[in-house]
Amino acid sequence: GIVLDFLPQGRPDDERPAHLREPITQLLGGSFFTLLEAVPQPEVSLSSLERVYIGKEGREKIERVKRRIGYKQLSSAARAELPAAIKKLIDENPKKFIKFFNEAAPVTSRFHQLELIPGIGKKLMWAIIESREKKPFGSFEDLENRIKPLSHPRELIAKRIEKELKGEDKYCVFVRRPKRPHGDEEF
Numbered sequence: 001g002i003v004l005d006f007l008p009q010g011r012p013d014d015e016r017p018a019h020l021r022e023p024i025t026q027l028l029g030g031s032f033f034t035l036l037e038a039v040p041q042p043e044v045s046l047s048s049l050e051r052v053y054i055g056k057e058g059r060e061k062i063e064r065v066k067r068r069i070g071y072k073q074l075s076s077a078a079r080a081e082l083p084a085a086i087k088k089l090i091d092e093n094p095k096k097f098i099k100f101f102n103e104a105a106p107v108t109s110r111f112h113q114l115e116l117i118p119g120i121g122k123k124l125m126w127a128i129i130e131s132r133e134k135k136p137f138g139s140f141e142d143l144e145n146r147i148k149p150l151s152h153p154r155e156l157i158a159k160r161i162e163k164e165l166k167g168e169d170k171y172c173v174f175v176r177r178p179k180r181p182h183g184d185e186e187f
Contacts, residue, residue: 001027001036001054002085004078006046012075025062026069026078027054028085030092032176033161035074037066048081049088071166082165086158094140097157100173101128101143102136107171116171118159124150 003025010021025046027036038054040046041063052061074082090097104113114125127147137143140153157174164175 001029001038001052002088003046003048003050003052004028004081004085005048005075006040007075008045024066025052026074027052028082028089029054030089033086033089033165033174034176035069035071035165037069037073039063039066048077049084083158083162086161087154090154090157090161094154097154098137098139098143100157101153102132113171113173116160116169116173117153117156118163119156120150 005026007024007026009018010016010024014021023040025038025040027038028034029036036054039062041059041061044061046052046061053059054062054065071079101114106112107116112125112129114120114128115122120128124147128143128150131137131146137146143153144150161174163169164172
């Protein structure tokens with residue numbers, strides 16, 4: 001995951017006395033773009049946009065992942081770091097997102113997954129589909145060069161991921177949304 005914020009004194013809304021609170025870090029999970037809260041190892045300090053291992057075995061800086069959280073539960077500092085963290089994850093794995101442009105399919109008979117990306121309407125969608133049928137896209141640069149009115153596809157994907165994390169759309173292409181606790185509308 002990527003560190004969005006490190007709260008050495010714990011969550012500010014924690015009602016327990018300060019000496020009973022545990023340090024918390026808010027993270028963006030790398031595989032499914034999940035928002036997480038984790039407890040760091042004792043005596044560890046974390047910095048924003050730092051990469052940390054959160055898998056089950058061999059954690060060095062994270063003691064345990066506490067829970068999945070929603071966008072509204074992020075601290076203001078974490079919200080500010082989120083766009084940069086998303087772009088960092090996109091840059092680390094561009095093939096995953098190029099695969100999306102090469103394999104995106106219709107959602108309904110009148111709506112296509114490509115149209116979920118901000119800035120892509122019917123005209124660009126058809127240009128992408130026709131071009132990928134001739135030859136799959138190999139990189140973001142290839143996509144930009146072959147689909148001329150399309151610019152900055154990385155940023156468009158980042159905007160889509162942020163929109164999904166905020167819960168602004170019923171469709172999720174890249175993000176695994178947290179399960180809503182019964183009666184909780186904060187996600």
